[in-house]
Amino acid sequence: MTASNRQYLLAQRPTGALQENDFTWTESAVPEIGPDEVLVRSIYLSLDPANRGWVNDVATYRPPVGLGEPMAGFVIGRVVASNRDGLTVGDIVEGDGGWQDYAVHGAEAELHRLPSADDLVARMSVRGVTGLTAYWGLLDIGAPKAGETVLVSAAAGAVGSIVGQIAKIKGCHVVGVAGTDEKCRWIVDELGFDGAINYKTENVLKVLRQQCPDGIDIYFDNTGGDILQAALFRMNQGGRIVCCGVVSQYDTAKPLPGPHGMPGLLVVRRLRMEGFIVMDYDDRREQADGDLAAWVADGRLKYKIDMIEGLENAPRALIGLLRGENTGKRMIRVSEET
Numbered sequence: 001m002t003a004s005n006r007q008y009l010l011a012q013r014p015t016g017a018l019q020e021n022d023f024t025w026t027e028s029a030v031p032e033i034g035p036d037e038v039l040v041r042s043i044y045l046s047l048d049p050a051n052r053g054w055v056n057d058v059a060t061y062r063p064p065v066g067l068g069e070p071m072a073g074f075v076i077g078r079v080v081a082s083n084r085d086g087l088t089v090g091d092i093v094e095g096d097g098g099w100q101d102y103a104v105h106g107a108e109a110e111l112h113r114l115p116s117a118d119d120l121v122a123r124m125s126v127r128g129v130t131g132l133t134a135y136w137g138l139l140d141i142g143a144p145k146a147g148e149t150v151l152v153s154a155a156a157g158a159v160g161s162i163v164g165q166i167a168k169i170k171g172c173h174v175v176g177v178a179g180t181d182e183k184c185r186w187i188v189d190e191l192g193f194d195g196a197i198n199y200k201t202e203n204v205l206k207v208l209r210q211q212c213p214d215g216i217d218i219y220f221d222n223t224g225g226d227i228l229q230a231a232l233f234r235m236n237q238g239g240r241i242v243c244c245g246v247v248s249q250y251d252t253a254k255p256l257p258g259p260h261g262m263p264g265l266l267v268v269r270r271l272r273m274e275g276f277i278v279m280d281y282d283d284r285r286e287q288a289d290g291d292l293a294a295w296v297a298d299g300r301l302k303y304k305i306d307m308i309e310g311l312e313n314a315p316r317a318l319i320g321l322l323r324g325e326n327t328g329k330r331m332i333r334v335s336e337e338t
């Protein structure tokens with residue numbers, strides 16, 4: 001156990017793009033636990049675009065992080081002290097541990113115990129929130145059929161790269177939208193997407209006509225903004241738009257208004273546009289995990305980790321994620337697994 005608990009606290013609410021000085025670094029004594037509490041030492045910290053929304057003074061699917069509080073974040077860690085029934089020292093758990101070395105969780109805190117022999121990196125990516133988001137969003141809301149065309153944005157990111165591969169497993173024609181030529185090459189050459197569009201250098205609507213000649217049946221929307229706008233015009237009758245996230249609009253004080261053609265296009269093309277939060281499917285996790293683990297094991301589902309070393313790098317790593325620095329799942333190694 002290190003002698004101190006290093007933390008990033010939310011110092012101020014960002015007024016535009018996130019800045020490193022929106023957070024303050026502190027070091028204090030490792031906390032003691034009380035009755036029914038458990039102390040968890042962080043091993044891996046997930047960085048997620050949604051973290052940016054949590055620092056606004058607006059409730060999302062969770063309350064906003066309070067000023068002066070540790071920044072929230074999804075953590076896989078090890079129990080180092082426990083007064084809580086069902087958890088013992090050495091257990092590996094996942095939950096909202098925040099940007100800190102040690103978190104005290106009360107009896108009411110949601111902690112999910114993982115098998116100790118698990119591949120923890122996979123549990124934070126392809127077999128964790130990332131993989132489950134891709135799985136349920138695509139399969140439950142998108143409901144793909146073999147031969148359909150699937151378009152996915154932020155396609156070289158954590159969720160998008162998994163969505164495209166699951167769509168290929170289901171026999172679809174898959175096109176991804178990403179922000180660099182290198183990312184576009186990776187999703188086609190390594191992950192087996194049928195096509196890719198660099199939204200920073202190409203006219204997305206124009207290239208969609210070539211890459212999706214039969215139109216789009218499912219648009220898995222990770223970005224909103226201009227890519228959603230372009231996809232909307234290419235949707236086929238009966239198409240589904242899976243609203244997973246709006247990363248193009250998180251890091252700004254002036255989000256764009258919704259796309260043109262709404263709701264008229266939904267009406268005339270009989271489109272369904274539906275949002276979801278991965279936690280909605282918590283009670284069906286085992287089913288998804290069985291498929292994801294099997295596809296990883298048989299080589300049909302690949303995943304890439306963008307590991308950042310050290311808690312001290314969390315603010316700049318999140319800022320970089322929002323700017324598209326990452327390929328695959330960005331996470332932080334806070335401490336060693338053993």
Ligand SMILES: NC(=O)c1ccc[n+]([C@@H]2O[C@H](COP(=O)([O-])OP(=O)(O)OC[C@H]3O[C@@H](n4cnc5c(N)ncnc54)[C@H](OP(=O)(O)O)[C@@H]3O)[C@@H](O)[C@H]2O)c1
Pocket residue numbers: 047048049050129130133153154155156157158159160177178179180183222223225227243244245246247248249276277278279321322323324325326327328329330
């Ligand atoms: N609904 C849920 O339960 C749920 C759960 C997890 C994640 N999500 C959502 O899923 C989406 C992807 O999350 P992730 O964790 O997999 O992150 P990620 O895709 O690994 O990282 C974010 C990516 O977004 C892209 N991006 C940034 N600004 C953009 C812009 N203006 N236009 C287009 N692309 C932009 C960047 O790639 P480029 O180089 O391509 O720009 C960046 O790499 C996010 O919207 C997130 O909020 C939803």
